[in-house]
Amino acid sequence: MNIRHFSFNPYQTNCFVAWEEEGTCIVVDPSFRSGAESDRFMAALEQLGTRPAAVLLTHGHADHICGVGELQEKFGCPVHMSSADIPVCEITLPGFTQPDKGFSTTDIRDGETITAAGLGFKVITTPGHTPGSVCYLNEKYGVMFTGDTLFAGSIGRTDLPMGEYDDLIRSIMDKLMGLDGDTDILPGHGGRSSIGWERTHNPFLEPFNEKEEEYNPE
């Protein structure tokens, strides 16, 4: 799987383009907002010679969905998002002008696999940061898009409307930490990490951190 990473808008929200075959791709969280960002993104697609076959939204916050309407209008692609996050699309974020929703979504369910552009992504529902937050796991390559649920060395905020801290911790511990340690995680903000690293080092999960195996009785 090939992955191209972008970071857009004042929140520096990650957007990923992933593809297996030339000519077609999936887009995770189209976060481009300004005209210049949109131009840069569309030019990159054109340069890659690829068209989005589907958009995968990790959740409905404005900084993750601001480019969706334009992308769907241009390419007519389905936009996958949990229906639990439809009200989240209306939340105004500090310092962020609300985008026009202007797009239609296809609901997703826990455990289903979305196949598009020759790639399969298992939906893992992880409520907490928002009620409809999900992670998308490509099992073949061991790569997971975690949105704002799990970051490298951090976790998503739960102080925004509809955020629930206890749900977030339960989602991370019950649904993500049991995955293969080699699973790469690509979060909605900041750099990449792995399940194994987060399981032993993430300070926000410290009460639950697995001990590293360095006990030496001598």
Ligand SMILES: [Zn+2]
């Ligand atoms: Zn968010």
